[in-house]
Amino acid sequence: MTAAIRQRVRPRTAVDRFLTFLRFALTALVVFGLFAFLVQQFVGPDNPLTRFLNEDANRLDWDAFRGLLVSGLSQGSMYGLIALGYSMVYGVLGFINFAHGEVFMVGAMTGLITSNKLFEAGVWDDAFPVAILIAVLVSTICATLTAVLMERIAYRPLRGAPRLIPLITSIGVSFFIQNTSALLLGPGAKRYPLLPQWLRDDRGPTWLRIGGQKILVIVVAAAAMAALWYLVERTKTGKAMRAVAEDKEIASLMGIDVDRTIVTTFAIGGAMAGIAGILWGILFGSVTEFTGFLPGIKAFSAAVVGGIGNLGGAMAGGLTLGGSESLAPQLILEPLGVTGHTQLKDAVAFLVLIYVLLVRPTGLFGERLSAEDRA
Amino acid sequence: MTDQNGAQPLLEMRGINTHYGAVHILKDVDLAIYPGELVCLLGGNASGKSTTLKTLLGMVEPSSGEVVLDGEVVNGKPTSYLVERGVTMVPENRRLFKRLSVLENLELGAYLRNDRDGIDEDLERVYDMFPRVKERLNQKSGTLSGGEQQMVAMGRALMARPRVLLMDEPSMGLAPALVQTNFELIQQIHQEGVAIFMVEQNANMALSIADRGWVLQTGRVVLDDTADKLLANPDLRASYLGEG
Numbered sequence: 001m002t003a004a005i006r007q008r009v010r011p012r013t014a015v016d017r018f019l020t021f022l023r024f025a026l027t028a029l030v031v032f033g034l035f036a037f038l039v040q041q042f043v044g045p046d047n048p049l050t051r052f053l054n055e056d057a058n059r060l061d062w063d064a065f066r067g068l069l070v071s072g073l074s075q076g077s078m079y080g081l082i083a084l085g086y087s088m089v090y091g092v093l094g095f096i097n098f099a100h101g102e103v104f105m106v107g108a109m110t111g112l113i114t115s116n117k118l119f120e121a122g123v124w125d126d127a128f129p130v131a132i133l134i135a136v137l138v139s140t141i142c143a144t145l146t147a148v149l150m151e152r153i154a155y156r157p158l159r160g161a162p163r164l165i166p167l168i169t170s171i172g173v174s175f176f177i178q179n180t181s182a183l184l185l186g187p188g189a190k191r192y193p194l195l196p197q198w199l200r201d202d203r204g205p206t207w208l209r210i211g212g213q214k215i216l217v218i219v220v221a222a223a224a225m226a227a228l229w230y231l232v233e234r235t236k237t238g239k240a241m242r243a244v245a246e247d248k249e250i251a252s253l254m255g256i257d258v259d260r261t262i263v264t265t266f267a268i269g270g271a272m273a274g275i276a277g278i279l280w281g282i283l284f285g286s287v288t289e290f291t292g293f294l295p296g297i298k299a300f301s302a303a304v305v306g307g308i309g310n311l312g313g314a315m316a317g318g319l320t321l322g323g324s325e326s327l328a329p330q331l332i333l334e335p336l337g338v339t340g341h342t343q344l345k346d347a348v349a350f351l352v353l354i355y356v357l358l359v360r361p362t363g364l365f366g367e368r369l370s371a372e373d374r375a
Numbered sequence: 376m377t378d379q380n381g382a383q384p385l386l387e388m389r390g391i392n393t394h395y396g397a398v399h400i401l402k403d404v405d406l407a408i409y410p411g412e413l414v415c416l417l418g419g420n421a422s423g424k425s426t427t428l429k430t431l432l433g434m435v436e437p438s439s440g441e442v443v444l445d446g447e448v449v450n451g452k453p454t455s456y457l458v459e460r461g462v463t464m465v466p467e468n469r470r471l472f473k474r475l476s477v478l479e480n481l482e483l484g485a486y487l488r489n490d491r492d493g494i495d496e497d498l499e500r501v502y503d504m505f506p507r508v509k510e511r512l513n514q515k516s517g518t519l520s521g522g523e524q525q526m527v528a529m530g531r532a533l534m535a536r537p538r539v540l541l542m543d544e545p546s547m548g549l550a551p552a553l554v555q556t557n558f559e560l561i562q563q564i565h566q567e568g569v570a571i572f573m574v575e576q577n578a579n580m581a582l583s584i585a586d587r588g589w590v591l592q593t594g595r596v597v598l599d600d601t602a603d604k605l606l607a608n609p610d611l612r613a614s615y616l617g618e619g
Contacts, residue, residue: 240486256486
């Protein structure tokens with residue numbers, strides 16, 4: 001009711017018209033691209049439409065499609081894990097912690113150091129499950145500590161300041177961590193030890209063969225999510241976190257220690273990013289001090305796509321983003337004859353963000369908040 | 376000040392001054408709440424009523440003076456310290472956690488308690504008191520009607536097993552019929568032995584159920600008397616409306 005009253009009638013401006021045009025143009029692009037793809041698949045690439053759009057188009061076979069889908073999902077679940085940290089901190093403090101990508105990088109870096117040590121000791125090849133468990137533990141602990149220190153040193157003194165100030169600070173923190181890493185470990189890419197052959201083998205029935213490491217990534221991410229869901233929805237700590245996210249003053253009136261709850265939030269977000277860091281190592285095998293940047297920004301986009309502040313949304317946003325950046329180049333861009341479509345992964349990821357912001361600004365699972373509820 | 380046979384006050388303010396920056400809000404305020412009584416603090420807008428509550432609960436630091444709980448000075452202690460020792464507040468406009476379920480709201484009221492059995496017992500007590508709350512336990516509290524939300528807010532406060540309940544403007548923003556129900560609920564809670572410190576603008580309503588009252592005007596206590604005498608006092612209206 002109040003929303004109806006608040007909605008003032010505003011004349012449509014040129015900007016509004018441009019945005020409507022963008023909405024239609026992007027929707028048309030997706031629909032027409034998918035149509036061209038279906039024609040190419042079912043009529044065969046040698047029809048006039050397909051040849052007109054793209055002379056070199058080929059049918060996409062199931063094996064290739066499956067490969068793209070699985071890498072999309074495994075990368076997407078990693079984005080989802082990182083996105084949780086953005087979303088949780090936003091929920092509790094109302095600002096975007098842009099240094100969260102670096103927490104992920106610290107996880108990947110410390111995971112790398114641990115795995116290389118374990119490799120030298122021979123544990124990596126002889127007892128891989130033990131080695132990976134140790135690596136996950138170490139990188140989770142280091143990432144958690146980084147997140148907690150970050151809150152204590154950089155953000156807590158700014159509590160109560162306008163939200164732009166911690167936001168800018170977080171960019172500074174991000175540069176600080178990147179350069180500290182370059183200083184301590186030297187700049188440039190560092191390699192994880194090779195995964196044991198039995199893990200890299202494709203598994204599953206013939207029509208659904210998936211690389212073992214991708215299965216591992218998806219399973220670990222799913223387990224971490226489930227644990228987080230349980231913590232937030234079913235425990236006293238989680239209840240306190242949700243209470244603090246909604247109303248700090250009343251939460252402290254219940255006797256909740258607001259500062260401690262905020263630290264817990266950073267710690268949990270950091271742990272998730274740490275796990276994502278080691279998963280990155282498993283998927284891509286190499287880390288640099290800039291590793292946190294692009295996945296960080298994409299995970300932030302995933303959090304927004306899913307509806308920032310919403311934990312299920314962060315996961316769904318991650319999968320959506322990972323899936324589309326992996327599939328869309330082949331499914332939409334290639335049939336349309338876009339040149340260099342395989343290089344356009346990142347562009348696709350951010351187009352998804354723009355598209356969601358245009359059509360559903362609250363994100364997939366975001367709730368429409370009234371002005372008084374908005375932090 | 377009324378002395379109840381030399382008994383020790385439960386919660387006290389002694390010569391409290393509170394500032395927000397350079398603005399002097401509370402000026403030399405003295406209050407004492409004794410166990411089991413129902414008292415009210417009256418005052419118009421911006422008279423310092425809410426600041427009094429925040430100072431009592433340690434959410435605002437006074438610039439001078441003492442907040443005393445059971446004879447112990449509690450200035451500078453965190454709010455949780457007071458909540459743990461039986462001081463609880465029902466905030467103005469209820470302020471439920473709207474995205475949390477009714478049950479979760481009630482459980483948060485008992486956040487500092489660890490006696491599972493006692494908590495279950497108190498939950499049952501709240502259900503007895505507000506049968507309608509029990510029907511909506513798993514609903515998000517933001518979807519409840521105003522009256523139901525008021526019940527949850529009181530239930531949430533009772534879950535802390537308070538000895539003194541601070542009520543911030545219980546008649547605010549409610550339909551007249553609900554205000555009546557609300558005051559009946561307050562009396563009902565009072566009859567269970569909980570001391571009530573009520574902050575109100577609605578002087579007639581508050582004084583009709585209170586034992587004693589104070590009138591606060593621009594941060595200073597200008598009247599301090601029993602409820603009957605305050606109701607009969609011709610100065611009440613004048614001082615209250617800032618005309619005095």
